[in-house]
Amino acid sequence: MVLDCTDNFATRHLLNRACARLRRPLVSGAAIRFDAQVMVFDLRDPESACYACLFPENGEVEEVQCSVMGVFAPMTGVIGAMQAMEALKLLTGIGESLNGRLLLLDAKSADWRSVRVKKDAACAVCAQPSR
Numbered sequence: 001m002v003l004d005c006t007d008n009f010a011t012r013h014l015l016n017r018a019c020a021r022l023r024r025p026l027v028s029g030a031a032i033r034f035d036a037q038v039m040v041f042d043l044r045d046p047e048s049a050c051y052a053c054l055f056p057e058n059g060e061v062e063e064v065q066c067s068v069m070g071v072f073a074p075m076t077g078v079i080g081a082m083q084a085m086e087a088l089k090l091l092t093g094i095g096e097s098l099n100g101r102l103l104l105l106d107a108k109s110a111d112w113r114s115v116r117v118k119k120d121a122a123c124a125v126c127a128q129p130s131r
């Protein structure tokens with residue numbers, strides 16, 4: 001299992017590719033300004049989406065980093081704790097994993113939202129047959 005606590009897309013995509021190739025769960029967390037997200041990609045399951053299904057490697061996503069944009073500090077603790085919780089659930093098989101859902105936190109309103117994430121049949125990382 002890998003917990004991604006990095007702050008740039010190059011590293012995130014590298015970790016995602018490694019997890020997809022080795023079929024390891026990836027527990028990803030991100031926080032910027034007052035917004036944060038937690039995701040689980042349980043790549044042991046061939047039907048599971050991967051990070052690139054959600055954020056394609058060649059996507060037009062603007063790189064924003066905490067070191068430049070700032071981050072509401074307590075949020076990193078909240079997201080880190082959520083990642084630890086999901087990791088322990090995966091390791092022990094307790095409860096229902098966050099796999100297949102993107103959990104979004106808006107710290108200003110203290111609102112959590114959950115969005116379903118589906119595997120992209122054309123994903124450059126996980127849709128390829130393994131060799």
Ligand SMILES: [Zn+2]
Nearest residue numbers: 050053123126
């Ligand atoms: Zn994918």
